[in-house]
Amino acid sequence: MSPRTAIQQETGRLHEPITAEGRVLHDLLSAHLPGVREAAAGNDRRGTFPTDVFAGLRKDGVLGATVPEELGGLGVTSLHDVTFALLTLARADASTALALHMQLSRALTLTYDWRHGPATARPLAERLLRAMGAGEAVISTGVKDVVRGGVVTTLTPDDRGGWVLSGGKTLVSLAPVATHFMIFARLTGEDGRVRLATPVVSRDEPGLTVLDNWDGLGMRASGSVDVLFDRCRVPADDVFLRGPLDDQPPAALAGQTVSSINMLGIYAGVAQAARDLAVATLARRPAPPAGGLSTLVAEIDARLYALRSTVAAALADIEEAGQDLEGDMDERGHRMMAPFQRAKLMVNQLAPAIVADCLTLVGGASYSAAHPLARLHRDVRAGAFMHPYTYGDAVDYLSRRALESSRGE
């Protein structure tokens, strides 16, 4: 058979890592799985963060996995391998995977900033990456403003050439152990135009408060708390300045995709865990399953296969598009976001359906707060709320993209 092209060489199927660095990450992570598994039920019940687990992951370098080797990390760049790592971790505990996702995905976008970002952004990106690589920085990201009182998180110039950050963010996963926070804020430029900025704030900064208020339906160990900023000072060099709020180019879809696509691995892992548990339960029963249950087993396996295949294909498409830095950067953004959103729609249909059918297979015993399937049932629902996009926005985006592409052909 003739050799495959470069394009095919990036394609995996979420069976195993496809790069050497990814395999290192996978092996490091695997050593922690028994501990993660053991801590999962208690953390879920109490809504507590797996602080010990993260101490271990930091020690072993897992928290620097996606930092370039030159900057002290493991140098994992493959989205497939990051997603596969999160899938593997989520089979043990989805909350832990969600928290780890914050750190791993952040280093991926910072690496892009470091390599390809504007000159003003590179030193900050490098500094953060070096700290992540050294196990010194754990970075949590705040996107969504806290709902109470219509707070808008804003960055304003102080009188010494730096900035002041005020407001608050919600659903800031990983916050309980974060050393730094990257915060999406609004900034009114000299021209009166509102711009996006992403200041980086140290946890020690006076005025920053990490609440302990996460009490989710699921993902209860992810530490997705609120973080408040009461006139926090931010040095001039600690801010990424982005473009005008109302004129974000499609090129920016690329970073949003890389920030979030890896989360699909978590829901694949949840579905896989539910399936394995349910099938093992049936396999232990003396009698073969009734016809209706056989049908559920077959359909679950078919849908899980589709789920993993679809995520793997999206990762490959996105990685291929992402490597093309010479062409139209707006089109590159769409070429990354569109497969992400298609895969996300399917994951959000398939994963909860698989888990629900697994509860049906196992029967009433699974309807206990403490049963692992009950946890998976609560955890898997989080997929519907991942950004980008909400369901309504995803429909708008994908249908517009379909029609525009059709007209452009």
Place this chain on the structure above:
Amino acid sequence: MSPRTAIQQETGRLHEPITAEGRVLHDLLSAHLPGVREAAAGNDRRGTFPTDVFAGLRKDGVLGATVPEELGGLGVTSLHDVTFALLTLARADASTALALHMQLSRALTLTYDWRHGPATARPLAERLLRAMGAGEAVISTGVKDVVRGGVVTTLTPDDRGGWVLSGGKTLVSLAPVATHFMIFARLTGEDGRVRLATPVVSRDEPGLTVLDNWDGLGMRASGSVDVLFDRCRVPADDVFLRGPLDDQPPAALAGQTVSSINMLGIYAGVAQAARDLAVATLARRPAPPAGGLSTLVAEIDARLYALRSTVAAALADIEEAGQDLEGDMDERGHRMMAPFQRAKLMVNQLAPAIVADCLTLVGGASYSAAHPLARLHRDVRAGAFMHPYTYGDAVDYLSRRALESSRGE
């Protein structure tokens, strides 16, 4: 990024050919697409076979595409590329793709027989492959006995060391232009045990009758007629002898998979054609689509993406398993059949749903016998009837496989 492993090198995503030979096939085929497209509506309406199209394909070597180069063919071995070729062809006409599938898949299994089969099978396989490579042989396969009168197609020894074939087969696609027929027959051995045999019968053989009786709901141009055998003589050398009918080892699942998996490309192509037609129709309308239609467009694109990804992943899994000739051949059979059946279940759910939603998008105009979507709606339903397996058998197979694997872990 580090180099990928051999495994990844076989993975595509049904976007394009992944081998040089596959690209040659794709290019040859592409030249015929306008003619296929033009002939499709008329052949569908009348239920006639695209004889001219196949004359052209034969002339250009397409009918020998999967014959090894040493034996005069193009040497396409990638299941991905065969499936992608059928997908491409099915976007123009599914019936034509179904007929071509018979020839291309046959050469794939004959190539296995030639390379890895028992010594007795190799010369016959080579002879047939050379004839296919030279454009002299077009081989149709008959699996299912005609229903009328409970016929069982049987092979019995004649008095001259050869065989006599009697019975009849139904749904023998490609038959209108076939030069030879490979027929699944029963043979009672000297020990009284019923065995499987596959005689190869020339079209010219006295006693062989190709009926002109195909009148399907869809796939109307595929020439899926009945072929009858009234004491046809078959030389001793023209028979593949298989094992006992009631003791087919799981190893045999491999050949069944290779024979049929490529058909999934056809239904992917049908779904893609319906989608493109429907989206283009919406794109031409002056007003943007209503909310309900936007939702359908987004969901169609998500499901189509999942469909193609799932088929591509199954092809990669199957190719990987198929190349492992050193291990347990029974396990190899399961490793090929299980992903095929999972993908097939999904294709049979997703493809008809996509086409149905496309009719809804286009509206009442598509509810005309002559409308291309009406044809696609009839064609796509054939997927439910592909062997192996029926829905009931697929459920049995996959649920048994899941439970056995779980117990074996």
Place this chain on the structure above:
Amino acid sequence: MSPRTAIQQETGRLHEPITAEGRVLHDLLSAHLPGVREAAAGNDRRGTFPTDVFAGLRKDGVLGATVPEELGGLGVTSLHDVTFALLTLARADASTALALHMQLSRALTLTYDWRHGPATARPLAERLLRAMGAGEAVISTGVKDVVRGGVVTTLTPDDRGGWVLSGGKTLVSLAPVATHFMIFARLTGEDGRVRLATPVVSRDEPGLTVLDNWDGLGMRASGSVDVLFDRCRVPADDVFLRGPLDDQPPAALAGQTVSSINMLGIYAGVAQAARDLAVATLARRPAPPAGGLSTLVAEIDARLYALRSTVAAALADIEEAGQDLEGDMDERGHRMMAPFQRAKLMVNQLAPAIVADCLTLVGGASYSAAHPLARLHRDVRAGAFMHPYTYGDAVDYLSRRALESSRGE
């Protein structure tokens, strides 16, 4: 048990007629079912209208079933019983039921015009109803303009106090045997405002041409042809004048509902016919069905039960709302249209899914153009194209209605 209220007395479950008049209709119709069944396959194949069947139905008074007794009809007023009659007929042939629906539903709305319409409309309604009751008038309705050339069907005043009709209508079911055509036309009033009008044109009228051009994917015996009007004269008394085109009040939703809701019985009948055929096929097989097929049977029966129950409930809700002529007529319109649209969405999901699963149950034999299930598969798809509404418009209507009701509470 205490007596039920008047409201409950109108509720049936599509098991049997619930009024004495409905039972008469049902009995009359039942006598024709063998003939309908016998003619169905041939008419489907050739696309011919069951003219003989309709001659028989006319002779027996079925075509006047929904005409008030005072005007010579059977006096069936129950929407449930009309829908049940169409369901019964559709089990034998859906096309015949679709054509009969035109006549039966027309007499229902004309009866409303006769009893409750404006004084100007009553004499025309009475004249038409008497002719329908006497078996002299068969009325087909044209709603949708022919697509070719952007025709708009218009009514203009002639110089003698009458009108001239020009244009053309498509999908005019029942036209092959219609004696009169009720045509939705536009009329520009003296104030320059476009109004709706419904002239009634006799088939003999010079300038009226009934084409023989119906060639649908399904419903092939329904005679849903085009009818063209080349300056047809219409007497002043033969026109129903409606309000301004751009200001149709919600009250008008009532008539649209009564005109169309009965069609849901047709798709219920198609699903029931498919189910009975498939289950009977399984019941004749010696072995019990495999697990996957058992599951399909159970799910089919559950969905069919839901389909019939949902249609029955919508009919009861609509009948209840329809009888309230004292309240807000706009709200009455919504109270009729909303349950119709909810039921229609469900029917359009459930009925095609049931039929598709029945094909899977029966297997490859059903994939023949001549197989009854193949016909049902083509016929059932017509449901998606029934007006009102298209899928997009139904989503808009129902979501707006939900939000407005929620705000109004």
Place this chain on the structure above:
Amino acid sequence: MSPRTAIQQETGRLHEPITAEGRVLHDLLSAHLPGVREAAAGNDRRGTFPTDVFAGLRKDGVLGATVPEELGGLGVTSLHDVTFALLTLARADASTALALHMQLSRALTLTYDWRHGPATARPLAERLLRAMGAGEAVISTGVKDVVRGGVVTTLTPDDRGGWVLSGGKTLVSLAPVATHFMIFARLTGEDGRVRLATPVVSRDEPGLTVLDNWDGLGMRASGSVDVLFDRCRVPADDVFLRGPLDDQPPAALAGQTVSSINMLGIYAGVAQAARDLAVATLARRPAPPAGGLSTLVAEIDARLYALRSTVAAALADIEEAGQDLEGDMDERGHRMMAPFQRAKLMVNQLAPAIVADCLTLVGGASYSAAHPLARLHRDVRAGAFMHPYTYGDAVDYLSRRALESSRGE
């Protein structure tokens, strides 16, 4: 319109009560809804039983609603009205409705025993009903043996003509306030054959222990605890003796249906509550919903309509069959169980799907442990575990019934 038959007079559509007694129940219950609503969140969080609510319901006679008037109850006999009452209550709190269901359904089957049961059963049934009617007895039923240690709950004769009960039951909803327990037990007859018996045990009985161990995924306020029996004495007159365990006639399906069908109202109520909450949330937003959300709203309303209609139709079918005490009692059993199971399959598909889509409509805010939609999401899943039947058994039952009916026609 002509008068409807008796059959139609029993049909409602889950809009409102259809008997005078049902209306009394509904009015009594309505007065408690604010209190139920207020207590729901706290009881869910803590997993505590709404003891105060039940004290109020007892005081107002709600706990005797389905006891015949002659025996001191409200005399509600309509399954529709009991189900509608539970639907109404479940809109406020599903757990409370589940607990009340135990009492109301028990009085319904006891009433059957009192009126139509064997002479030996009538006095016990009467005694219990009188106590329920007087507000003195609250009866919880134990069906499923506790899982730990493979306990089988058994009844053995004591030496004084009475019985001894040992074992334990799980999922005994309403137990926290129950005064009596009806327990499914096994009894080995003198002929060595195992029979079913249902002893009634007072809460005060030495040896009876009500645990406080319910900790469900949902339905957390239903008090579905374990109850243990350590050689509890049961007087001879306090046992209902049923037939042999391995030869329960289909006639017994009737009682099982009446015992459980009312629960479908609970899931209808949960779905309705979720829908109302989600639509109200959208209605408060300033902008109209995006296309994808409009589609969800319309589909939710269509499915909810189907859900309620299907349950209402099943109730009417069951009530009609139940009143026929002259015919074949085994066929009567099937005529009750089959519509119940069809409706249950649909409810278990539609209700969780509706609630899940409501979470999507509301967005991330609903993914909090304390959000009402999160509670509904956990509660609604219980429907899959209701007996009879599990999914596997339902498929077996319904497919067998379909094939047997088809053969019998």
